[in-house]
Amino acid sequence: MLIVKNLSKTFSTASGDFNALDGVSLTINTGEFASIIGKSGSGKSTLLGLLGALDIPTDGSIEVDGVDIAKLSANKQTTYRAKKIGFVFQQYNLIPNLTALENVMLALEFGGMPMSKRKARAEQLLTDVGIEPDEQLRKPTRLSGGQQQRVSIARALANKPAIVLADEPTGNLDSETGKKIFDLLHRLSRSENTTIIAVTHDMDIAGKTDRTFKLKDGKITA
Amino acid sequence: MNVISRGIKNALRSPLRSGAIVLMLAISIGLILSMLVARSSVNAKIDDVKSNAGTNITISPAGVMGFAGGGNNLTSAQVAQITSTAHISSTSATLSDQMGSTDTNLTPSLSLGNFGTRQMRFESSGSSSTSSTSAQPSEFANRPAPTPRTTVTGTTNPDSVSANGSSLTITSGSTIDGKSSKLVSLIGKDLATKNSLTVGKTFTAYGKTITVSGIYSTGNTFQDSGVIMPLATIQNLTKQVGEVSSVTAKVDSGDNVNSVVASLKTTLGDKADIVSQAQQAADSVSSLQSIASLALAGVIGSAVAGAIIILLAMIMIVRERRREIGVIKAIGGTNRKVITQFVTEALTLTIIGSIIGLGLGVLVSGPMTNSLVSSQNNNSSSSQTSGRGFGGGAGAMISGGFNRISSNFSQVTSSVTPAVFASAIGITLLIAIIGSAVPAWFIARISPAEVLRTE
Numbered sequence: 266m267l268i269v270k271n272l273s274k275t276f277s278t279a280s281g282d283f284n285a286l287d288g289v290s291l292t293i294n295t296g297e298f299a300s301i302i303g304k305s306g307s308g309k310s311t312l313l314g315l316l317g318a319l320d321i322p323t324d325g326s327i328e329v330d331g332v333d334i335a336k337l338s339a340n341k342q343t344t345y346r347a348k349k350i351g352f353v354f355q356q357y358n359l360i361p362n363l364t365a366l367e368n369v370m371l372a373l374e375f376g377g378m379p380m381s382k383r384k385a386r387a388e389q390l391l392t393d394v395g396i397e398p399d400e401q402l403r404k405p406t407r408l409s410g411g412q413q414q415r416v417s418i419a420r421a422l423a424n425k426p427a428i429v430l431a432d433e434p435t436g437n438l439d440s441e442t443g444k445k446i447f448d449l450l451h452r453l454s455r456s457e458n459t460t461i462i463a464v465t466h467d468m469d470i471a472g473k474t475d476r477t478f479k480l481k482d483g484k485i486t487a
Numbered sequence: 488m489n490v491i492s493r494g495i496k497n498a499l500r501s502p503l504r505s506g507a508i509v510l511m512l513a514i515s516i517g518l519i520l521s522m523l524v525a526r527s528s529v530n531a532k533i534d535d536v537k538s539n540a541g542t543n544i545t546i547s548p549a550g551v552m553g554f555a556g557g558g559n560n561l562t563s564a565q566v567a568q569i570t571s572t573a574h575i576s577s578t579s580a581t582l583s584d585q586m587g588s589t590d591t592n593l594t595p596s597l598s599l600g601n602f603g604t605r606q607m608r609f610e611s612s613g614s615s616s617t618s619s620t621s622a623q624p625s626e627f628a629n630r631p632a633p634t635p636r637t638t639v640t641g642t643t644n645p646d647s648v649s650a651n652g653s654s655l656t657i658t659s660g661s662t663i664d665g666k667s668s669k670l671v672s673l674i675g676k677d678l679a680t681k682n683s684l685t686v687g688k689t690f691t692a693y694g695k696t697i698t699v700s701g702i703y704s705t706g707n708t709f710q711d712s713g714v715i716m717p718l719a720t721i722q723n724l725t726k727q728v729g730e731v732s733s734v735t736a737k738v739d740s741g742d743n744v745n746s747v748v749a750s751l752k753t754t755l756g757d758k759a760d761i762v763s764q765a766q767q768a769a770d771s772v773s774s775l776q777s778i779a780s781l782a783l784a785g786v787i788g789s790a791v792a793g794a795i796i797i798l799l800a801m802i803m804i805v806r807e808r809r810r811e812i813g814v815i816k817a818i819g820g821t822n823r824k825v826i827t828q829f830v831t832e833a834l835t836l837t838i839i840g841s842i843i844g845l846g847l848g849v850l851v852s853g854p855m856t857n858s859l860v861s862s863q864n865n866n867s868s869s870s871q872t873s874g875r876g877f878g879g880g881a882g883a884m885i886s887g888g889f890n891r892i893s894s895n896f897s898q899v900t901s902s903v904t905p906a907v908f909a910s911a912i913g914i915t916l917l918i919a920i921i922g923s924a925v926p927a928w929f930i931a932r933i934s935p936a937e938v939l940r941t942e
Binding site: 310313314317319320340343344346347348352354358360361362363371372374375376380420424432 | 489493496497500810811814815816817818819820821822824934935936938939
């Protein structure tokens with residue numbers, strides 16, 4: 266259960282304060298696949314960053330399973346990110362000099378899994394998202410965009426997070442591959458009962474999610 | 488795969504760039520080592536010179552230097568004062584004179600030459616100069632000049648005449664007792680050859696017949712053309728009883744040399760010039776001391792250069808991997824883990840640089856130290872190798888080269904004392920710490936929200 270109340274984020278710029286988010290409130294149930302749509306600059310990424318504890322809100326609260334993550338210390342926020350959140354990014358953001366397998370193992374390390382169990386778990390995760398064993402030993406540059414996004418989904422799911430936050434997960438992919446990635450995320454939210462919140466431009470994708478929030482000028486409009 | 492192995496792996500991520508950083512580091516670390524080696528060997532040399540500097544003090548009459556200058560000989564009273572000074576363990580006294588053709592039947596083995604002629608130009612101008620110094624004994628009054636002369640040294644210790652201060656080399660016969668007043672002598676090798684003198688033969692000096700007791704050789708042409716007799720014998724023959732032209736006093740310990748010099752200056756006043764070997768040694772190493780401080784400046788300079796190289800390299804790497812650092816933080820990596828990873832990376836570069844740098848240092852510091860302080864030992868070894876190179880062609884030249892490297896190596900390793908090694912390691916660690924501290928601060932400030940920025 267994710268409850269966001271009256272969330273605001275103000276950035277100080279040279280031309281004065283800028284309200285990226287202005288009193289956003291929403292509730293998403295556990296296991297729901299939600300999408301956030303909006304134009305560039307509407308505050309989508311800012312909202313996602315706050316939900317993932319990448320940044321601290323100016324005002325308001327974010328309650329995840331009864332804990333207000335906005336009030337956690339920096340160290341606790343890092344632990345929250347490691348254990349409760351999985352990120353999927355538009356640019357995949359895999360570590361370039363680590364293999365696909367090592368990228369997933371890195372997340373397991375941060376999640377606190379003992380070293381001896383990491384490899385088997387990472388191999389399982391990658392197989393689940395459709396990465397073949399020989400591809401698992403490749404570095405990201407030797408994988409296609411779709412494959413890289415699959416690896417990043419495996420990484421996001423590594424520590425069985427409560428919420429997966431996806432920032433334009435299909436934005437860099439052709440429509441066919443994008444659809445496959447979307448289906449993968451959809452399947453996972455069903456099988457693992459994971460809450461998925463995806464920011465997207467794509468109205469086709471947004472239409473298939475359980476719920477859609479529309480952001481405009483830092484406010485929820487629908 | 489843990490944070491340490493990731494750091495090491497990252498250090499080798501871009502071989503060309505890492506290679507360039509490592510090479511720059513290696514050069515500065517090599518410089519640090521060779522400067523430390525230079526400094527320690529220069530310091531060792533300074534200590535060596537100081538500790539080997541004798542405790543001898545030479546007291547000569549004020550104004551007299553060899554046979555030049557003017558003044559009065561030291562009297563027996565003054566010699567007694569010197570002998571009774573505290574901390575003086577032994578003394579030897581000498582009285583030197585020059586014998587012309589009226590004094591002796593010996594033919595001088597030194598030719599007069601330009602130098603001798605010039606020294607005697609005043610005496611050849613006539614009898615007026617000699618009449619003004621009529622206080623001198625009559626033997627000296629009417630010397631025909633210019634002619635070469637034979638130096639005779641009366642000494643209480645014949646060994647004190649040797650050029651290097653060690654015992655006099657007697658090539659035949661036996662030495663003489665400096666304390667006696669017998670009409671015996673030691674003859675220099677050149678003078679003996681010139682006059683066909685051998686042990687047991689006699690010659691005339693100051694109207695007396697002197698027996699040759701032994702022939703000596705010093706390798707010094709001036710000294711090998713002289714005569715040595717007991718001090719008392721010369722004092723009697725030249726009618727200068729009790730007088731000496733030089734006293735060499737040995738001080739019981741190097742620590743007391745300065746106090747003895749001071750007390751002698753008080754007792755003898757302006758009648759004598761006093762020179763201590765320790766003072767001469769200190770003067771001679773002052774240039775070495777400036778080399779030592781120069782080397783220290785070199786150590787500091789190369790350490791600073793090394794620190795700046797690794798610092799800039801790490802700042803560059805951190806800036807370039809901003810996004811990657813953001814990703815690691817976003818997926819739950821703590822600041823400490825990210826910093827440990829980058830410090831490991833910096834340490835890996837520094838360690839590889841150190842290994843290469845120490846190797847460079849070993850190759851470089853030998854010649855570098857040689858050029859700063861040329862020591863006899865190295866001169867002989869280099870002349871040896873060059874000799875082989877000419878003699879035996881290419882093969883010998885290569886072996887000469889290897890000899891040179893191995894001699895440098897043994898020389899350097901002998902000067903790489905635990906202290907030098909410890910300071911080299913300490914400086915290297917310091918470089919790595921400085922090189923990581925600032926980038927670590929940058930890392931801590933990178934926000935995980937960096938990942939959401941689209942470029």
